[in-house]
Amino acid sequence: MKGNEAIAEAAIRAGADAYFGYPITPQSEVIEYLMTERPEERTGMVVLQAESEVAAINMVYGAASAGKRVLTSSSSPGISLKLEGISYMAGAELPGVIVNVVRGGPGLGTIQPSQADYFQAVKGGGHGDYKLYVLAPSSVQEMSDFVGDAFDIAFKYRAPVMILSDGLIGQMMEKVELRPQKERLTDDEVAEKYGSWALTGKKGREHNIITSLYLDPEQMEQKVRKLMKKYDQMEREDMRYETFQTEDADYLIVAYGSSARIAQKSIELARNKGIKVGLLRPITLFPFPKQPLLELADQVKGILSVELNAGQMVEDVRLSTEFKVPVEHFGRTGGIIHTPEEILEALEQKIIKDGSVRHHKTREQSIF
C-alpha cells in the first residue's frame, strides 16, 4: 500500500479516537483513505475534514485536552499553519500526533518530495522554548509502525509528536505488515486513565484546567524547566537510530528518511570500488543520535550529511561530532531526488578528495 494509506490504516489500528485534517498534496490520501474506510463503523474513530490546517490542529488540541488519542496530517505549507497549535500543545502538555509529508519550499514551493522541513520540525518551528519528538520513517512499513509508536511517546510524555516523512515515502507503494487492531479506550477508561489531568468531566474531583498561560515569571520559568526535563528524559530513554556497515567504515554518510534508503545503495556502489563507507540513520531527529555520531567521529575520516535540502541536518552532525572530522552536506532540492551515483560522487569530491583540509563550501557549491 501507499505510505500515506499506511499511516491512515495504522491510525485506525492504533486505536485512535479521531483524525482532523485538511487536504494538501502530497498527503491527501491520508484523509481520503480514512473517509473511504469509515473508521466510525470499524472502531468508532471520528474523521473530520476541517476548514483549514489551523482549525484541524486546534481540533486536535481540543480532543487531546479531553484525553483522546488524536492525530492530524499535512504537508509543509500546512504544517507552517499548524505551528501555532503545536506550540500551544507543547505548552499545555497535550499528547497528539502530527504527520508531515514534506514537499519542497519555501512558500507554495513544489508538490515534489523534499526534506527541507528539518529545521522547522527539529528546531521548534512554533514560538517559545519547546521541542518536538520527531520520528523519521524511511519505508512504508515504518510509516505504519511509527503511528503507534508516536502515540505511545505522546502519552508517555504528554507532548506532541511529529512523524516527519516526505512525498517520496508518502506516495511510494510497498508491502506492509500491519499491526493488529488495538481497541479504542472507552470514555470510562479515558476518564479513569487520564482524569487526573484531562477534561473528562469533573465528577468526583476538582475541575481540571488545560492552559499554556503563565503570567507570573517564576511560574513560567518553572514550566519551561519542566518541559526541558521532559526533553532530557526523551534523550536518555527514547532516542532511536540505526547503523549500516559502520564497523569497518573509513567514511560515514548520515541520512534519514528517503535519503537513507538511497544512501544505502551508494554505500554498495562505494564498497564495490573499495571505499569503505557506512551509514548512520537517525530514526528520531529529536532526540538526535549525538553520542553514536561522536563515537563514529573518532573512527572515520570524514562525514557526508545527505539530505533532500540545502543543508539543515548537517549543522547537527557538525555539532554532534564536535568538529573532529570534516562534515559536508550534499543534497538536491526543488523536488529532485539525488541518485546513489550522485551521492557517491559527492562523497568522493567533498570528503575523500579534499576532506583532509577543513573548509566549508558556499551554500551553492554544497547543493550541486
Added chain:
Amino acid sequence: MEVLDIIRPENKVFSKSGLMTDCALTFCPGCGHGTAHNLTMEVIDELGIGDDTIGVAPVGCSVFAYDFMNVDMTQAAHGRAPAVATGIVRTWPEKYVFTYKGDGDLAAIGTAETIHACNRGENMVIIFVNNGIYGMTGGQMAPTTLSGMRTSTSPYGRDIDTMGSPIKMSELIANLPGTYYVTRQAVHTHKHARQAKKALKTAFQNTRLKKGLSFVEIIANCNSGWKMTPNDSNIWMEENMFPYFPLGDIKVNGTLK
C-alpha cells in the same frame, strides 16, 4: 437595617453560583463579564450538568475564565475556541461543551472557526460577549466597534470607508442551516440579566436535546476601554450599541425570526 442584619443568612438576596470558584475576578469594576460568567455557571448548576460540562476559554479579557468557572476547562489559542470545542464534542458527544469568547476572538481572528463550527452545526454553545473593543490589550478597535467610535487604533473614530463596518455576527451565522438558536442579550440590568439567563438555559437545553449549535451574543459595556464611568458606559451602550445590535432572538428552533 444594621450591618449585622444584612449578613444574616435569612436576609441574603443574592449569592454567586456554586459553580463559580472563590478566585477573585480580574475584570474591571463595572464590566459585564462577571455577570455573564455567573449567569453561565448558574444555568449549568441549575441544569445539574456541571460534572459533564467542558468549557473553552478564549484569548482576551476572559482568558482566565477557567480560574473562575468551576468546570473542566481548556484555554484555546486566539480565535480557535470553536475548533478546540469541535475536537472535544466530536470525541465526547455526551458532554456539554461551550466556548466563551469576546468580539476580537470570535469576529476577527476566529471568524473562520466560528462560521464553520456554526455551519457544521456542532452540538455546542457559543457565548459571545460583544463590547465593541479590545479590552485586554488596552482599547484597540474591534470588528464590532461602532462607526465613528474612538479607540486607540481608531483615534479619530472608526472610518467605515477604510476600516469597514461593524460586523453583525449573530445575523451572519443565523443564516447558516447549522445554527439552531441565535439570540442577542444584555446583562447590565436585572431585567436584562434574567432574560440572558433564560437564553443561556435554552442554549444548554438545546445541547441536551442534540439540536446543534446555540449562539448567545451578549452586548456588554467596557467602561475602561470606552473611558467612561460604569454607569455612563451602560447608558452609552443602550443609546449607541443597542440600535445597531438590537436585542432579542434572531433564530429560534432553527427558524429565523
